[in-house]
Amino acid sequence: MIYWFKARRLNSIAALAIALYALMVALFLDSAIELPFATGGGDMLLMMLAPLPICSALVLCLRSRLDAADALPVRRVWAFDMAAVAVLLLLAVVIGQVCSVLLDSRAAGEASRNTVFLAACTLAVLPWLKERAIVVPVATVMVTPLLGRGYGGEPRWWAILLQPAADPTALAGCAAACTAAAIAMASHGRRLHVTG
Template sequence: MLWWLKARRALIVLPVALAVYLLYVLASRDTFVALPSLVGGSNVVLSSFAPVPVVAGLAVVLSARLPAAEVSGTRRVARWDTALVTAVVLTAVVLGLLLVPLTGATQAAAAGRNTAFLTGLFLCARTVTGPRGVLVPVAWLMAVVLLGFRASGDPYPWTVVPEPPGAPHAALGAAVLFLAGIATLPRMSRKLS
């Protein structure tokens, strides 16, 4: 298993990605910024972009593989990939939840939820686009900024990311999409290219 972690570069990439995520959430706290929008007014919480380093780190780790050796081997690489992705996302969620009482930044909890949502989106997109699937969560964030807000500044329910931390539909959407993404991992780990 240690060789698998080294081959995936997980011991280097993922701690750095989680550290950048943590620093970003700490620095942004509950800061809202007015960003240009095509529809309505978008007053976006800055921590909405915090999951990007975690998703990018997971993309690097999951693409660092030896397909022929993994497909022909007897080890259960798909299970290890699933456990690794789940552990990283759970770490991001726990970090976000721990930061709420420590800093008073309520949006830190939403950053963890958004990490699960955008990771699930990346994993689902990866089955269709391959490694370029990492661009889909970034495109989602841009679509949310440009099209995701009503004229009153309230986000549409489909956006998930800018919803407040306690929004039940956002939490449900993040959980469903994350589980759907996790379900795609065994299929991707058995592909040769």
């Protein structure tokens, strides 16, 4: 387990990502920039950028592997990977919720859900896109504010990042993304053992 921990570089990359995420959540709060060219007008909350360090760290850490050692059937490396992802996302959710309560920021609460959603989308495509999987959360963060609002300014149903924190549609989308990520990670990890 020590070699897995060192190979994944969790002590440096993940720790830096969670610190940067906490700093962004605490500083951005409800700050926004205006996007006049977006459909329906509207603003982009800077908080939408907060999940990107977590997603980048997940890609870097999970792609830092020793293929020969990871493929050994005596160790379930994919289970360690899933546990590391769960701990990192749990820390992000706790930070977002604590900042939401202490700093009275609705956007900090939404950042928790958005972090889990974007990380799950990233992990769902990671086995196939490899390092290029980071494009998924970046593109989602860039496209959603531009196209995610109707002409009345209300978020469209698919724009999960723009929905309130407890919106049922957004939570269902987040749950679906988490399920897809878990299936992708588990099936890829097991396939690695079979074909290793």
